[in-house]
Amino acid sequence: MLTAVKNQTRVCLLSLKYNIMREMVNKVTFLMNIIFMMLNNACILIQWFILFRLREEIGGYTMREIMMLWGLTAASFGLSHILFARVFSLPELIVSGKLDSYLVQPKNVLLGVLTSATAVSAIGDFLYGVALLLFCGLAVGGFLLALLLIVTGTVILTAFALLFGSLAFWFVRVEILGNQMVMGIVSFATYPDGIFQGISRFLLYFIIPVGMAVYHPVHILAEFDAGRLFTVLGYACLLSTAAVAVFYRGLRRYSSSSLMEARM
Amino acid sequence: MNRYENSAVSNAGDIAKRRFLGQLRRGHGIPGRKYGVIYRSVLMENLQYVANMALGFFGYFVFIYIFIKLWEYMYRTPEELIAGYSKEQMIWYVMMTEMMWFGSNASAVGWQVKTDIRGGNIAYLMNKPYHYTLYILAKYTGEWSIRLPMYAGLAVVIGTVMVGAIPGFRLITVPAMALCIMFGLTINAVFKICIGLLSFWIEDATPFQWLYDKLILVVGTIFPIEIFPGALQPFFKLTPIYTVCYGPAKLIVDFQPAKCVEILAAQAVYLAAGCGLMFFVYRKGVKKLYVNGG
Numbered sequence: 001m002l003t004a005v006k007n008q009t010r011v012c013l014l015s016l017k018y019n020i021m022r023e024m025v026n027k028v029t030f031l032m033n034i035i036f037m038m039l040n041n042a043c044i045l046i047q048w049f050i051l052f053r054l055r056e057e058i059g060g061y062t063m064r065e066i067m068m069l070w071g072l073t074a075a076s077f078g079l080s081h082i083l084f085a086r087v088f089s090l091p092e093l094i095v096s097g098k099l100d101s102y103l104v105q106p107k108n109v110l111l112g113v114l115t116s117a118t119a120v121s122a123i124g125d126f127l128y129g130v131a132l133l134l135f136c137g138l139a140v141g142g143f144l145l146a147l148l149l150i151v152t153g154t155v156i157l158t159a160f161a162l163l164f165g166s167l168a169f170w171f172v173r174v175e176i177l178g179n180q181m182v183m184g185i186v187s188f189a190t191y192p193d194g195i196f197q198g199i200s201r202f203l204l205y206f207i208i209p210v211g212m213a214v215y216h217p218v219h220i221l222a223e224f225d226a227g228r229l230f231t232v233l234g235y236a237c238l239l240s241t242a243a244v245a246v247f248y249r250g251l252r253r254y255s256s257s258s259l260m261e262a263r264m
Numbered sequence: 265m266n267r268y269e270n271s272a273v274s275n276a277g278d279i280a281k282r283r284f285l286g287q288l289r290r291g292h293g294i295p296g297r298k299y300g301v302i303y304r305s306v307l308m309e310n311l312q313y314v315a316n317m318a319l320g321f322f323g324y325f326v327f328i329y330i331f332i333k334l335w336e337y338m339y340r341t342p343e344e345l346i347a348g349y350s351k352e353q354m355i356w357y358v359m360m361t362e363m364m365w366f367g368s369n370a371s372a373v374g375w376q377v378k379t380d381i382r383g384g385n386i387a388y389l390m391n392k393p394y395h396y397t398l399y400i401l402a403k404y405t406g407e408w409s410i411r412l413p414m415y416a417g418l419a420v421v422i423g424t425v426m427v428g429a430i431p432g433f434r435l436i437t438v439p440a441m442a443l444c445i446m447f448g449l450t451i452n453a454v455f456k457i458c459i460g461l462l463s464f465w466i467e468d469a470t471p472f473q474w475l476y477d478k479l480i481l482v483v484g485t486i487f488p489i490e491i492f493p494g495a496l497q498p499f500f501k502l503t504p505i506y507t508v509c510y511g512p513a514k515l516i517v518d519f520q521p522a523k524c525v526e527i528l529a530a531q532a533v534y535l536a537a538g539c540g541l542m543f544f545v546y547r548k549g550v551k552k553l554y555v556n557g558g
Contacts, residue, residue, distance in 0.1 A: 028466065028467070032466070032468070033470070033471055035471075036471030036472070036474055039475060040471075043475070043478040043479065044478065046483075047486060050487060050491055054338055054346060055338060058334075059337060176319040177322065180323045183323055187323075187326050188326070191334060194337075195330075195334055195336075196333055
């Protein structure tokens with residue numbers, strides 16, 4: 001069992017390595033994608049400087065909490081797109097019947113699919129997020145906790161995308177809605193939860209997993225709460241289990257397009 | 265003999281006249297007709313995907329919902345003014361700029377130019393009897409001609425239900441606003457094509473597109489220019505932001521004839537300068553093109 005896990009991890013890491021090496025063929029483009037993505041993210045801070053000129057706090061957040069919010073969101077989004085970028089285009093693979101090349105490999109199908117692509121610009125997102133968290137003045141323990149929360153955020157975001165992506169086994173055109181849902185999470189995750197009240201707050205915490213992926217982690221970093229941390233960890237496990245189950249359930253319905261394709 | 269000759273001349277004249285009128289009716293000889301044909305074909309093609317486009321409404325709604333909540337929080341009292349804008353005007357401003365953003369899908373322009381150059385398709389397209397940049401512009405116009413009215417309808421419904429009518433809005437001003445929006449979208453596309461053409465020199469110009477988009481988003485889309493420090497405002501008014509998103513949206517929330525003339529004049533200047541730059545960059549870029557065959 002342990003050997004199988006070790007082998008699978010090794011395959012995933014090799015896949016990541018080759019994805020990045022493939023993108024590094026043109027080094028200038030590779031570096032520009034990363035650096036400009038960091039600059040692109042930094043531009044949005046202008047918005048918050050403007051808003052904090054109008055009010056000292058927004059939805060219970062000061063500039064420090066906003067930086068934590070952005071740091072966690074960017075790093076989770078980035079890590080998810082570095083390790084599991086293919087999950088965001090999974091419906092396309094399913095609808096066009098391009099899963100064949102993954103099915104014939106003697107390794108885990110889902111991990112094979114998820115780790116088969118890497119978005120280079122996401123490295124910029126991840127580095128920007130981590131840098132922002134470093135600027136928040138967290139202690140060493142707080143920073144390590146932030147890294148753990150980045151991992152839970154990554155798992156939740158990936159699981160949510162997998163859950164929606166797997167619906168393509170049953171429904172067509174679901175990829176548009178799935179992309180919109182993921183971008184919806186990112187949009188909500190970059191604004192303080194204090195501005196949302198009533199039904200929208202309930203939706204953000206219990207239906208769209210923004211609360212679990214980002215809002216709870218920000219509150220945990222601002223003021224440690226073991227109960228919240230276990231809630232986030234439990235939710236991440238539950239959502240990923242559900243997503244994996246839905247994927248394999250849907251895989252039974254998969255039909256090939258008999259497309260000759262090789263994975264390089 | 266003479267009679268027959270005269271008759272023959274007369275018939276030839278009639279035929280030529282009829283041929284000329286027919287050509288005129290079909291648009292032959294009219295400059296830019298080919299771009300009109302491209303526009304029409306893209307328009308017809310996009311009509312097939314109206315349902316797909318409607319699925320994109322969710323993203324627009326999420327964005328607008330966040331901004332409604334944000335500005336409801338920022339305005340302490342209903343009468344408060346921020347940078348001279350009431351709460352309703354501020355939310356409508358964001359709704360209109362976002363409508364242009366989502367309804368035009370301008371990122372597709374830069375993406376197409378980059379993909380054509382990077383993939384080598386440009387070698388095939390540049391030999392066609394049209395100017396490549398104008399072909400892209402015609403295609404883009406055909407795309408937003410369907411998307412934008414759909415998003416405009418959605419914006420009006422969301423705005424009326426969740427915010428209320430725009431204070432002081434007059435229906436008679438709609439044609440002037442529509443003209444400003446149309447020019448704004450075209451100027452944005454021209455600048456995005458210019459950035460996309462940088463792919464002739466660097467393999468992937470997408471990072472520059474991100475920065476351009478983010479500046480337009482932060483400075484002109486989610487805030488009106490008046491909200492920025494006074495020292496920066498004259499500078500922003502000289503950038504494309506003023507003509508691309510601020511100008512049209514400002515006219516919608518607070519229409520003033522003098523402002524409309526000022527914005528249209530600025531747009532004319534920007535469009536001329538932008539097109540000049542686009543042709544210049546394209547001409548320089550194609551000289552850098554290497555065709556590897558295949």
